[in-house]
Amino acid sequence: MDFDSIIERHAASAPGRVALHFSGQDISYAQLWRRIELATGVLQAAGIQRGDRVAWLGLGDPALLVLLFALARLGAIFLPLNYRLARLEHEAILEHAGVRLLVTDAVHATAASALVDSAGCELLPASGLGASADGVPAVMSSGRPEDPVLLVYTSGTSGRPKGVLHTQSGLGWNCVIAIDANGLTPADHVLSVLPMFHVGGLCIQTLPALYAGAQVTLHARFDAGVWLADVARRRPTLSLLVPATLRAVLDHAGFARTDLSSLKLLATGSSTIPVSLIAAFHARGVPVGQVYGATETGPVSICLRREDAMAHAGSAGRAGLQVEVQLVDERGQAVRTGEVGELWVRAPNMLCGYWKDPDNPAFADGWFHTGDLALCDSQGFYEIVGRSKDMIISGGENIYPAEIENLLADCPLIVEAAVVGVPDARWGEVAVAVIVRVPGAALDAAAVTQLFEGRLARFKHPKRIVFCDALPKTALGKVQKAGLLDRVSTPAGAA
Secondary structure, X not given: OOHHHHHHHHHHHOOOOEEEEEXXXXXXXXXXXXXXXXXXXXXXXXXXXXXXXXXXXXXXXXXXXXXXXXXXXXOOXXXXXXXXOOHHHHHHHHHHHOOOEEXXXXXXXXXXXXXXXXXXXXXXXXXXXXXXXXXXXXXXXXXXXXXXXXXXXXXXXXXXXXXXXXXXXXXXXXXXXXHHHHOOOOOOEEEEOOOOOOHHHHHOOHHHHHHHOOEEEEXXXXXXXXXXXXXXXXXXXXXXXXXXXXXXXXXXXXXXXXXXXXXXXXXXXXXXXXXXXXXXXXXXXXXXEEEEOOHHHOOOOEEOOHXXXXXXXXXXXXXXXXXXXXXXXXXXXXXXXXXXXXXXXXXXXXXXXEOOOOOOOOEEOOEEEEEEEEEEXXXXXXXXXXXXXXXXXXXXXXXXXXXXXXXXXXXXXXXXXXXXXXXXXXXXXXXEEEXXXXXXXXXXXXHHHHOOOOOOOHHHOOOEEEEOOOOOEOOOOOEOHHHHHHHHOOOOOEO
């Protein structure tokens, strides 16, 4: 897969076609390619060579994409930093990755300056990537398909974040798989609003759209009102939201009056998707597809396509193009259709390894062991039921927290909820639900318990309900269940 020349090809065949729209300005493929050429020269003049790591600290910006493609041309590695992390977390990542150069936008310039002093790397303002061509020699691309090009650190729900490394070939294959999953064509228009320090925002629609020669409208950061305004004004055909941003759009005052008819598919993923959220968009005629995967898998592994979205709401979908999926038991043996097993993935868009951790058992013999539990029906549609480490065994019965969490998500008096297992002398483990109520809502433990009657087997009902003001989360918005266990280990807050 020839990843480093994607933009060059489009600039040659359709130079005037809009590649990006950002902050009121159109950037054609020819203009984007020129920026990449200039940035490549600047990076080479700064001494960046094959295999060097260059980090980005900033919001969503065309400069991020310019930097990625310029580094690909040099055979170097792009490391997007999560701008929501604390300084010590950034320092640990920069040190672990051995970053040589940190590129920053104006918003994060002060923080970046402090980081380079402690990390021992050089600093380059994003504006410096577009330096004048004077004195910047023409650069011939030396990037190769097998070159690592993207290093993304996991959100670190427990323990130290891991560096996940992807090659140029892997990113190219992910674009091909994602194009098939999204039904992308050069005529499409993607509204990209999720942070691109994560493979979701970067690799599910944004890079695939550019690979396909489509147009991307890019927002610096998500805002529900701005998303709705651009759907109405710019008429995108595709967009990607996670459950929290889906909810923000749905709860916005402008949702009911905004014309959503241009959207042929609204993709989502990242965590459990409440069916009530999906139904609200389906009621407006917008198909909601899902993408299942992980930082390690590109991330597009399983996808619910547009043609299946309405009939299979809540399903993760079928295996993507060229993606192999198997469900296995604790011995690594395949389970039967309809049975729950751990989901393993093998595909050409997989990671090539973990940075400084070549023997990590999560990636063995080409298979990534996701740690997620799923079942597959006779038609090949997968349902994710939870994490293997989160599964609760109560009285010998398996309880999957996602089952309970999905029911709680449908209650209009609940903002969000999560379920964890705690030790119990009689049952071994029992389920505990931790709930954030809508402010002022008259919701007590008895009312919550009633939500499960007739809808969930009695042994699955939470044995305790805990109310709190907010759930502990990672910088990517995923609930930290380890943090929840600390909260439910004492009776404080219990109802």
